[in-house]
Amino acid sequence: MAKNLAQIAKSKKIKYFLISFVDLFGVLRSKLVPTRAIAEMQKNGAGFAGFATWLDMTPADADMFAIPDPDSLIQLPWNKEVGWLASDLWMNGKPVDASPRVMLKKQIDKLSKKNLTMKSGVECEYFLISPDGSSIADPKDIQSKPCYDQSALMRRYDLIKEICDCMIELEWGPYQNDHEDANGQFEMNWDYSESLVTADRHTFFKFMVKSLSEKHGLRATFMPKPFENLTGNGCHAHISLWNGKINKFLDNGDRFGLSRLAYNFLGGVMHNASSLSAFFNPTINSYRRINAPPTKSGASWSPSSISYTGNNRTHMIRIPDPGRFELRLMDGSSNPYLLQAGVMAAGLYGINNKTDPGEPLSCNMYTDYRNYPNLSKLPDHLEDSLEEFGNNKNLKEAFGDDVINSYIKLKNQELDSFDKEESFDKRSSITEWEKINTLDC
Ligand SMILES: [Mg+2]
Secondary structure, eight states, rough: OOOOHHHHHHHHHOOOEEEEEEOOTTOOEEEEEEEGGGHHHHHEEEEEEOOSSSSSSSSSOOOOOEEEOOOOOEHHHHTEEEEEEEEEEEEEEEOTTHHHHHEEEEHHHHTTTTEEEEEEEEEEEEEETTTTSBBBBBTTOOSOOOOOOOHHHTTTHHHHHHHHHHHHTTOOEEEEEEEEESTTTEEEEEEEHHHHHHHHHHHHHHHHHHHHHTTTEEOOOOOOOTTTOOOOOOOEEEEEEEEEEETTTBBBBSSSSHHHHHHHHHHHHHHHHHHHHHHHHHHHGGGTTTTTOOOTSOOOSSSOOOEEEESSSSSSSSOOTTTTTEOOOOOOTSSSHHHHOOOOOHHHHHHHHHOOOOOOOOSSSHHHGGTTTSSOOOOHHHHHHHHHHHHOOOHHHOOHHHHHHHHHHHHHHHHHHHHHHOOEEEEEEEEHHHHHHHHHH
């Protein structure tokens, strides 16, 4: 029996529900629904005009309905009157294929047919900036190597503590908070979970960090590269596959502690990485972060080539511990659902085709890349990743031609809008267009 939201509202004193969904560009959209209407909305969903969002629809299309998943309910710790719900989109009595949450659930179904579940954890980096977006918020945060700077971290204690307290209350298992490698940059970590739970939490985390930062007179941005000389916002993901309580990625007999299945999965991710940049690095600004020159701190901490390694942060895939790997390609603008769905689709391809990732590399890829001229490079521009994406038969098969074509069409419209005003050059300053369109990603 699905949870009864009307009853839960009564017992938890929830007065309003945010029935929310994320569109193809990762924008979080909602209706605020009073509790008196939640029983009907739980059954039939909240109505939206699809064309008004990034979902390749027309103004003539029928109403789209967001049907909330009661298991995703989060009572806002900072405003207990409100309950947040993630939803799946429906139209004309069918799930909307291009609804990112529906896309992820389809990949989860495919994996479950192999009796496997993907678990993942995400590391969402963000900057605290001035409300007008022109600079970092803390004028004292000027060290050239500011990573783990205790004073800069503690100057933001009130906000960081409030966010972490929320995660404790929500039982996400938060375990550390730090100042990251760029001035003004922070990261907060919580426990990994099944991919759908992580995607919902990732979506909510961004909303929570932005909302609480505003409350403190600040602005939080997950923009991939808000300042050209500073390290960008990554969104690394740690991945493992499970059968019940058994980690199917774990093999203690292997040098890195990974099973054959894990190497095949990882091989599938490497094989499709350039195309998947369209999901993992979905904004024009994303391409200032990957393939980037070293920053003021000495390293960009982002990948440029498609390679894997043991415990070494200069490669796209790192194996930090037995039984999981870390994919370091994604940035703060990646859509939480497409991030998980993309990893899963590529991994499934790897499993089905027994893809061999080849030998790992142990070099410092930031300095020694010239020694590996045959390694595939990551795309330099959104245009390049979209082109690879459009030609990738595996991903078209995984998600369906229509969904991929819609995504590419909408992204090309975005590129057109950019090209009318600007031209992309990594060596020049971040454009006004990028700031206006990416600061709140
Ligand atoms: Mg980090």
